[in-house]
Amino acid sequence: MKKYILMAAAASMLFSTPVQACDGKACDLKNCDYKGTKASSCPTTYGKSSGYKKSGHYNIPGKKPTYIRKILKKADVIELSDKQRKQIGELLVAAETGAAKAHAKAQITVAEFRSKLHSGNLSDADIKAYTGRMGELRSAKLAANLNASVKAARLLSDEQKSRLYGKKGYAGANK
Numbered sequence: 001m002k003k004y005i006l007m008a009a010a011a012s013m014l015f016s017t018p019v020q021a022c023d024g025k026a027c028d029l030k031n032c033d034y035k036g037t038k039a040s041s042c043p044t045t046y047g048k049s050s051g052y053k054k055s056g057h058y059n060i061p062g063k064k065p066t067y068i069r070k071i072l073k074k075a076d077v078i079e080l081s082d083k084q085r086k087q088i089g090e091l092l093v094a095a096e097t098g099a100a101k102a103h104a105k106a107q108i109t110v111a112e113f114r115s116k117l118h119s120g121n122l123s124d125a126d127i128k129a130y131t132g133r134m135g136e137l138r139s140a141k142l143a144a145n146l147n148a149s150v151k152a153a154r155l156l157s158d159e160q161k162s163r164l165y166g167k168k169g170y171a172g173a174n175k
Contacts, residue, residue, distance in 0.1 A: 062146030065095040071152055071164065078163040084155055091148040098144025105136040 061067075071078070071088055080088070113130045118120050156164070 061144040061149065065092055065099070065145050065148060067149045068092045068095060068152045071156070074164060078156070078160040078162070087155055089151050091152050095145045095148035098148075099141045102137045102141040102144065106134060106141075109133050109137065 002140055066092055068088060069078070072085070072092065109130065113126070115127055153161070
């Protein structure tokens with residue numbers, strides 16, 4: 001059986017199409033309709049990410065403190081004052097601390113639940129308590145990040161916000 005799996009894996013590597021980008025240089029396809037496009041939007045680009053995790057369900061605000069990090073990263077561009085830098089830095093520390101505490105408590109809760117599960121002394125009330133506790137801990141993590149992001153946004157002036165968002169490549173950026 002292992003012999004056939006290895007043969008199938010070798011055959012798939014031999015006959016797979018390499019990753020190609022249609023930027024006009026790397027695309028060696030004749031009559032390609034996608035020349036000049038980004039590699040991620042080209043249908044001949046195999047093995048590349050579709051960008052699914054950049055939108056929709058995965059783009060829920062509050063999962064990570066990336067917005068606060070973005071503000072601090074572009075502090076010179078948006079001309080943050082020293083007071084704003086200090087306050088936003090403190091908000092980032094508070095968000096990361098709150099999220100880390102919630103994560104640590106969740107790991108303890110999971111370990112306790114697994115010990116009950118493997119011991120065989122698990123009741124329906126224990127399951128209900130575990131799911132409720134995990135929901136509370138996940139919401140605590142989201143709240144820590146989201147509250148800090150909202151507070152950081154409130155510290156920025158309208159002009160600073162426009163500089164922060166000014167070079168985005170979506171349709172509503174120029175309106």
